[in-house]
Amino acid sequence: xxxxxxxxxxxxMGPIELEKNAPIFHAEWEKRVFALFNSTDxxxxxxxTQIELIPPAEYLRMSYYEKWLAALPLVLTxxxxxxxxxxxxxxxxxxxxxxxxxxxxxxxxTWILPVSTTSDKVTAxxxxxxxxxxxxxxxxxxxxxxxxxxxRGKLGTIERDGGIEELQDTDIQxxxxxxxxxxxxxxxxxxxxxxxxxxxxxxxxxxxxxxxESA
Amino acid sequence: xxxxxxxxxxxxxxxxxxxxxxxxxxxxxHDHDHDHDHxxxxxxxxxxxxxxxxxxxxxxxxxxAALDALIDTYxxxxxxxxxxxxxxxxxxxxxxxxxxxxxxxxxxxELGYGQHDLTVVENTPKVHNLVVCTLCxxxxxxxxxxxxxxxxxxxxxxxxxxxxxGVLREFGLNLPDDVEVRVxxxxxxxxxxxxxxxxxxxxALSEAALAALVTRDAMTGVAKVTLPPKGTHA
Numbered sequence: 001x002x003x004x005x006x007x008x009x010x011x012x013m014g015p016i017e018l019e020k021n022a023p024i025f026h027a028e029w030e031k032r033v034f035a036l037f038n039s040t041d042x043x044x045x046x047x048x049t050q051i052e053l054i055p056p057a058e059y060l061r062m063s064y065y066e067k068w069l070a071a072l073p074l075v076l077t078x079x080x081x082x083x084x085x086x087x088x089x090x091x092x093x094x095x096x097x098x099x100x101x102x103x104x105x106x107x108x109x110t111w112i113l114p115v116s117t118t119s120d121k122v123t124a125x126x127x128x129x130x131x132x133x134x135x136x137x138x139x140x141x142x143x144x145x146x147x148x149x150x151x152r153g154k155l156g157t158i159e160r161d162g163g164i165e166e167l168q169d170t171d172i173q174x175x176x177x178x179x180x181x182x183x184x185x186x187x188x189x190x191x192x193x194x195x196x197x198x199x200x201x202x203x204x205x206x207x208x209x210x211x212x213e214s215a
Numbered sequence: 216x217x218x219x220x221x222x223x224x225x226x227x228x229x230x231x232x233x234x235x236x237x238x239x240x241x242x243x244x245h246d247h248d249h250d251h252d253h254x255x256x257x258x259x260x261x262x263x264x265x266x267x268x269x270x271x272x273x274x275x276x277x278x279x280a281a282l283d284a285l286i287d288t289y290x291x292x293x294x295x296x297x298x299x300x301x302x303x304x305x306x307x308x309x310x311x312x313x314x315x316x317x318x319x320x321x322x323x324x325e326l327g328y329g330q331h332d333l334t335v336v337e338n339t340p341k342v343h344n345l346v347v348c349t350l351c352x353x354x355x356x357x358x359x360x361x362x363x364x365x366x367x368x369x370x371x372x373x374x375x376x377x378x379x380x381g382v383l384r385e386f387g388l389n390l391p392d393d394v395e396v397r398v399x400x401x402x403x404x405x406x407x408x409x410x411x412x413x414x415x416x417x418x419a420l421s422e423a424a425l426a427a428l429v430t431r432d433a434m435t436g437v438a439k440v441t442l443p444p445k446g447t448h449a
Contacts, residue, residue, distance in 0.1 A: 005350055005351065006349070006350060007349060007369055007372050007373040008347075008349030008350070008372065008373060008375075008376045008377070008400065009349075009373065009376055009377045010369075010373035010374075010377075011373065011374060011377065011378070013368070013369040013370040013373045013374065014369075014370050015370060015385060016365050016368060016370045016371050016374075016382065016385050016386070017364070017365060017368065017370070018365055018386075019363070019364060019365070022363055022364060024289070024290050024360065024361055025290065026364075027260075027261065028261065029260050029261040029263075029264040029265070031286045031290070032264045032265070032268050032282065032286075033260075033264050033267075034285070034286065034289070034361075035277075035281075035282035035283075035285040035286050036264070036267060036268055036271060036277060036282065038285055039271075039276075039277045039278075039281060039282060039285065040276070040277075041276075048350075048351055051351070060369060063364075064352065064364070064367045065260075066260060069260055069263060069264055069267075072267055073267065076267075076271075076276075081271075081274070081276055082270060082271070082274060082276070086270060086274070087267070087270065090266045090269060090270055091270075091273075092270070092273045092274050096273075096274050096275040097274050097275035097276050098275075100276060102275065102276065102277060102278050102281070103277070103278065103281045103285075104278055104280075104281055105278060105280035105281045105283070105284040106284075107281070108281055108284040108285050108288055109284070109288065111288070111329070111357075112288065112292070112293055112328060112329055112357045113327070113328070113329045114323070114324030114327065114328060114329045115320060115324070115329040115330070115331055117318060117320050117321045117324070146350060146402045146403060147402070148349055148350055148400065148402060150349075150376060150377075160334075162332065162334075162403065162405050163332070165332075165403060165404050168403075182403045182404070182405070184334075184405070189396075192376070192377075193377050197377075198380065198392070198396065200392075200393070200394070200395040200396065201379065201380075201395060201396040201397070201398070202395075202396075202397055202398070203376050203397075203398045203400060204397060204398065204399050204400065205400045205402045206400075206401070206402045206403035206404075206405045207402065207403070208403070
């Protein structure tokens, strides 16, 4: 969706505000929302999709954790974890959870432990290769996508094969199979922004094969 | 499942969304004077968060001990000191540095830490790397902890790709024209860490002393690593 979240290339967002000795959380409730949002038994693309559905004026006004707080009820109701009536009343009406996996305290410590890099047995055919010139497709899906607007229609070069990942788009028509290669594509800054950009600079984006066509 | 904003506004806010955006939901459903009693939905984020937590605990969707463990992990256990130790090792050990630049996740595992699909990009006198996530705020949590507010801000997310040199100037870093700037937009599940340049005059320092010099900002690419002024302690 061409929403407020897809902000790469916008210019009127003001100076970058730096905070000296910033705390990790700025309020107790931010900690709780951080933990609740990360504990829901849905994947990150699903959570991000709900954040992106916050109306643009609200999205731009809200702080990071305010967005998470706003998206959490949507995650709960749309996934079926809780009903709207339960959220409104704060009372359990639809019975307790028997279906969703609950994160246990002991498991949290494992989240930062080494991850295997050899257990990836998924394979996917590919038509592309490193070094190839590609053009990012000009698509404008109304659902969730990870192809930023600034890259659409632009020419780039595949720098690296980032392996196979599950496509995160909600509108997958025309984008190929669910499991596909993600390529790191180098776009010259001038291809994206014209002559105002430095001829030396570039932007790299990690793009699923379905977003790309050979050029 | 609602998929458009219109659906969210009508279905989401009217039903689930009383807790989402009280002012909007309220305006839609209460277009009249307030001379009656009704249950006010808490508008304060702290109260809303508490209400959601109570409900999720009561429904057995979350384990309170796990919530506390999550907060403790990301508030106290992970952070830039982990990224700093990785950089310190890379500066001291050329073979480790090669492995780190080739397969970041595997090299990180040698030090006992995990970060899926980690790519480490190296700054040199002629190449400067900058990491951003324009679509949300993706960031290598294990290595750097949770991202600072500026990394998540609209200003940084929007401008880093179109004007990286201007953004760097705001951080006090003026790059010469002949330095190549590479901006890494974390649009998929790959995560990026900048391996900063090792400052001159650090030849005698231990790995731990080197690690202590390395800042979060340097590993995100908005700063260089510098030595503390003489007479102070790192």
